[in-house]
Amino acid sequence: MISRVLAADVPAHIGARIRVAGWVHRRRELKSVTFLVIRDRSGLVQIVLPESDVPEETVVEVEGVVIASVQAPGGAEITEPVVTPLSEPAQAPPFDLYRPNLNATLPTILDNAPVALRHPKARAAFTITAASVAGYRAALDEMSFTEIHTPKIVETATESGATVFGIDYFGRRAYLAQSPQFFKQSLVGVFERVYEVGPVFRAEPHDTTRHLAQYTSLDAELGFITDHHDVMAVLRKAIAGMVGSVKTRAVKALNLLEIRLPEVPEIIPEVHFTDALELVGAPADEPDLAPAHERALSEWAMSEHGSEFLFVTGYPMRKRPFYTHPDPARPGHSNSFDLLFRGVELVTGGQRLHRYSDYLAVLQDPEPYRGYLDAFKHGMPPHGGFALGLERWTARLVDAPNIRQTTLFPRDLTRLSP
Amino acid sequence: MISRVLAADVPAHIGARIRVAGWVHRRRELKSVTFLVIRDRSGLVQIVLPESDVPEETVVEVEGVVIASVQAPGGAEITEPVVTPLSEPAQAPPFDLYRPNLNATLPTILDNAPVALRHPKARAAFTITAASVAGYRAALDEMSFTEIHTPKIVETATESGATVFGIDYFGRRAYLAQSPQFFKQSLVGVFERVYEVGPVFRAEPHDTTRHLAQYTSLDAELGFITDHHDVMAVLRKAIAGMVGSVKTRAVKALNLLEIRLPEVPEIIPEVHFTDALELVGAPADEPDLAPAHERALSEWAMSEHGSEFLFVTGYPMRKRPFYTHPDPARPGHSNSFDLLFRGVELVTGGQRLHRYSDYLAVLQDPEPYRGYLDAFKHGMPPHGGFALGLERWTARLVDAPNIRQTTLFPRDLTRLSP
Numbered sequence: 009m010i011s012r013v014l015a016a017d018v019p020a021h022i023g024a025r026i027r028v029a030g031w032v033h034r035r036r037e038l039k040s041v042t043f044l045v046i047r048d049r050s051g052l053v054q055i056v057l058p059e060s061d062v063p064e065e066t067v068v069e070v071e072g073v074v075i076a077s078v079q080a081p082g083g084a085e086i087t088e089p090v091v092t093p094l095s096e097p098a099q100a101p102p103f104d105l106y107r108p109n110l111n112a113t114l115p116t117i118l119d120n121a122p123v124a125l126r127h128p129k130a131r132a133a134f135t136i137t138a139a140s141v142a143g144y145r146a147a148l149d150e151m152s153f154t155e156i157h158t159p160k161i162v163e164t165a166t167e168s169g170a171t172v173f174g175i176d177y178f179g180r181r182a183y184l185a186q187s188p189q190f191f192k193q194s195l196v197g198v199f200e201r202v203y204e205v206g207p208v209f210r211a212e213p214h215d216t217t218r219h220l221a222q223y224t225s226l227d228a229e230l231g232f233i234t235d236h237h238d239v240m241a242v243l244r245k246a247i248a249g250m251v252g253s254v255k256t257r258a259v260k261a262l263n264l265l266e267i268r269l270p271e272v273p274e275i276i277p278e279v280h281f282t283d284a285l286e287l288v289g290a291p292a293d294e295p296d297l298a299p300a301h302e303r304a305l306s307e308w309a310m311s312e313h314g315s316e317f318l319f320v321t322g323y324p325m326r327k328r329p330f331y332t333h334p335d336p337a338r339p340g341h342s343n344s345f346d347l348l349f350r351g352v353e354l355v356t357g358g359q360r361l362h363r364y365s366d367y368l369a370v371l372q373d374p375e376p377y378r379g380y381l382d383a384f385k386h387g388m389p390p391h392g393g394f395a396l397g398l399e400r401w402t403a404r405l406v407d408a409p410n411i412r413q414t415t416l417f418p419r420d421l422t423r424l425s426p
Numbered sequence: 427m428i429s430r431v432l433a434a435d436v437p438a439h440i441g442a443r444i445r446v447a448g449w450v451h452r453r454r455e456l457k458s459v460t461f462l463v464i465r466d467r468s469g470l471v472q473i474v475l476p477e478s479d480v481p482e483e484t485v486v487e488v489e490g491v492v493i494a495s496v497q498a499p500g501g502a503e504i505t506e507p508v509v510t511p512l513s514e515p516a517q518a519p520p521f522d523l524y525r526p527n528l529n530a531t532l533p534t535i536l537d538n539a540p541v542a543l544r545h546p547k548a549r550a551a552f553t554i555t556a557a558s559v560a561g562y563r564a565a566l567d568e569m570s571f572t573e574i575h576t577p578k579i580v581e582t583a584t585e586s587g588a589t590v591f592g593i594d595y596f597g598r599r600a601y602l603a604q605s606p607q608f609f610k611q612s613l614v615g616v617f618e619r620v621y622e623v624g625p626v627f628r629a630e631p632h633d634t635t636r637h638l639a640q641y642t643s644l645d646a647e648l649g650f651i652t653d654h655h656d657v658m659a660v661l662r663k664a665i666a667g668m669v670g671s672v673k674t675r676a677v678k679a680l681n682l683l684e685i686r687l688p689e690v691p692e693i694i695p696e697v698h699f700t701d702a703l704e705l706v707g708a709p710a711d712e713p714d715l716a717p718a719h720e721r722a723l724s725e726w727a728m729s730e731h732g733s734e735f736l737f738v739t740g741y742p743m744r745k746r747p748f749y750t751h752p753d754p755a756r757p758g759h760s761n762s763f764d765l766l767f768r769g770v771e772l773v774t775g776g777q778r779l780h781r782y783s784d785y786l787a788v789l790q791d792p793e794p795y796r797g798y799l800d801a802f803k804h805g806m807p808p809h810g811g812f813a814l815g816l817e818r819w820t821a822r823l824v825d826a827p828n829i830r831q832t833t834l835f836p837r838d839l840t841r842l843s844p
Contacts, residue, residue, distance in 0.1 A: 029650050031615075031805055032805075048618065049570065049617055049618040065804045067805045094808060095781060095806055096781050096783060096805075098803070098805035099804055121612075122797070122798075123615070123801065125613070125615075126615060131616055134572070134574070134617075137575075138572050138573040138574075141573060152467065154556050155556040155559060155560070156552070156556075156834060157625070158835060159837050160627075160640060161591075161602075161627070161639065161640055161837050161842065162843075163842045163843040164843075173579075173593050173594065173595065174593070174594045175591050175592070176591065176592045177591065177639075177842060178839055178840075180842065182842055184579075191834070191835060197449075197541070197543075197544060198543040198552075199549070200466065206624065206625065207575070207578050207624065209578075211596065221595075222578060232430065362513060364517075378843075378844075379540065379843045379844025380540075380844065382538060382540045382844065383540035385516070386516045386517055386519050386540075386541045387449055387450075387483040387484045388485060388513055389447070389485045389512050398575070416574060416609070417576060417577050417609060419579050421596055424580070424600055425580075425581040425796075425797045426612070426797025426800065
């Protein structure tokens with residue numbers, strides 16, 4: 009059997025007899041001729057034959073001769089074909105995959121995700137996701153971080169009891185980890201610099217366009233820092249790595265979705281939380297930024313600094329988790345940051361407490377945190393880290409209004425399948 | 427402040443005043459002089475000073491002058507030091523981290539994982555793990571696979587109801603995914619070739635040295651195959667990539683643990699299940715291989731083929747999951763394989779059913795599988811894949827008798843913390 013040629017490579021074989029394989033993306037029957045457009049992982053190729061009754065989405069193998077054709081995609085098409093089905097005749101999807109856009113409601117798309125994701129534009133977002141993660145890892149590897157894999161089943165509902173999923177663990181109560189926070193901090197004591205790409209779980213009781221019950225968190229943590237600015241410098245490199253990787257590894261997806269990638273400035277502009285409140289005209293005693301504030305700040309960063317990224321630093325201690333390091337110079341404020349990107353909070357991070365006595369002082373009952381605190385009892389350097397939501401990143405890159413559009417199989421308040 | 431030099435780079439700075447930072451690995455007090463050995467992510471460096479009471483594991487920063495010293499590790503040491511603690515004086519760990527080996531029982535080591543993992547030999551295993559995963563991804567990226575991230579919370583206890591963890595999902599019953607099997611198959615319909623590195627969950631009721639409640643699964647799935655041999659060829663490349671990456675990225679760990687890496691033959695030897703039974707002298711009607719059989723087969727592969735890897739193919743259909751593709755030529759047998767490595771099953775894989783009607787024929791009640799079956803209803807190519815247990819891989823590489831030694835924070839029947 010002659011070896012398979014990918015659709016995108018067909019124009020390089022004009023005059024030759026080749027074999028392609030893929031899904032029947034589109035069947036167009038004219039009076040005396042039928043066109044089959046075949047879709048594979050590389051793109052589309054047109055087949056010309058007298059007639060065909062193979063339904064769209066059926067998987068076929070085609071042997072035929074390549075000829076130049078100005079009207080065909082890529083400037084070539086396959087004639088004199090022998091079409092062999094590899095699957096049964098496919099049932100028609102509830103939407104046309106061959107149209108430029110998926111014309112269906114979001115619930116219909118999500119209910120039919122295995123087939124909706126085949127649409128070239130739906131699929132393209134996940135090519136960008138994969139390229140982003142590859143760039144993230146490469147950037148951190150370059151800075152001598154070690155990749156880790158930590159437990160997703162934990163004994164203690166750690167960061168906030170209200171939004172955690174309970175598990176029956178061999179007859180005991182356990183929880184799904186909301187983040188690898190405690191593990192990555194402990195492992196700074198082992199590797200100094202660690203990262204993890206993995207699922208995190210939040211029993212979010214709200215139905216929003218930017219929260220899910222499971223998402224992919226890009227976590228990092230590093231030791232021997234002076235303060236949160238060292239963490240921000242690492243994050244800046246990680247994001248530059250992500251953008252660079254998308255630029256080189258996801259060229260087709262970028263073109264198909266007509267995406268404009270952001271510039272990552274050498275120094276991402278930074279504004280202190282108190283100044284941020286003032287900029288958006290919020291009362292000085294607001295403890296956090298509302299979504300509208302984040303949008304306004306992003307606009308300000310663009311007009312003032314020409315940057316799509318903005319660090320907001322120094323969030324009030326009372327709105328950050330117990331392990332947050334205070335700002336020694338500004339009582340009530342912390343050595344923490346959020347990174348805003350195109351109007352939303354993309355990353356949360358900061359310096360953490362590293363002295364055992366500091367943890368004992370902030371934890372009312374240290375007993376549930378015994379395993380975690382062990383690391384600090386036995387010596388930990390000043391350290392900090394961050395967490396970036398992967399699906400949210402891609403949503404902003406491709407301008408998807410709902411995070412479900414950049415999640416393969418989203419999980420939320422009502423959705424548990426497919 | 428002068429910038430930090432890593433311990434391993436100190437010998438390159440003889441005569442200079444430098445700054446190092448790390449943990450006090452070892453303090454040796456002689457009559458008139460004290461040696462502090464400092465450990466950082468790169469290695470060890472010796473400090474000489476008149477006296478010091480800094481306890482071991484305390485984190486310190488040291489400024490001093492580098493001199494050549496034949497007795498010191500790396501041939502250099504730091505004199506005239508100014509030692510500044512970065513943590514509180516550390517409490518003593520329940521074992522000495524400076525000894526060549528961790529002299530403690532496995533339960534003590536696991537109970538104190540955050541500090542036990544700091545031992546250079548404990549840590550080294552996880553450097554090898556990280557290098558392995560990087561090699562796995564690079565090999566699959568090279569073969570144009572797309573990385574995916576799939577749900578760990580699922581509606582249906584899919585592969586075997588007995589070993590699944592239940593979750594309370596917003597008042598509904600849900601389960602932790604035992605594998606990304608259904609998702610990766612569905613996504614062959616989208617990307618043709620996919621892989622995932624992520625946690626999988628098994629409520630294993632047995633306490634063994636090679637099973638855990640959570641482990642890291644390296645999954646892959648690819649379409650347009652002829653049969654399981656195409657999958658085995660991809661797996662062979664993935665494993666060669668892993669070994670190659672360990673060889674280049676984990677040199678220090680390999681030397682420290684005195685590891686002999688396996689050769690990955692161009693063609694990994696293969697034996698059919700029925701012949702395997704005969705080779706180990708088991709009755710011809712045995713439905714599966716016992717651990718002792720796997721050990722015997724590995725020995726046979728070494729003596730007969732000089733290979734530490736062996737494919738066993740054609741397992742009986744009745745012992746494989748419902749989505750397994752039968753061998754058209756041998757009734758009762760399947761187009762499946764296991765890969766044995768150094769006496770244990772490391773990988774399970776095979777060709778899957780790809781016709782909708784085949785699934786309807788094997789599933790007694792297709793309703794719980796509706797979302798999964800959608801992919802097949804709308805056309806799927808012949809495909810197959812595999813899953814490799816990451817912790818088991820490293821355990822065999824470093825010759826760890828218990829998989830808990832190559833898992834950062836293991837989860838089992840009794841262990842849920844740290």
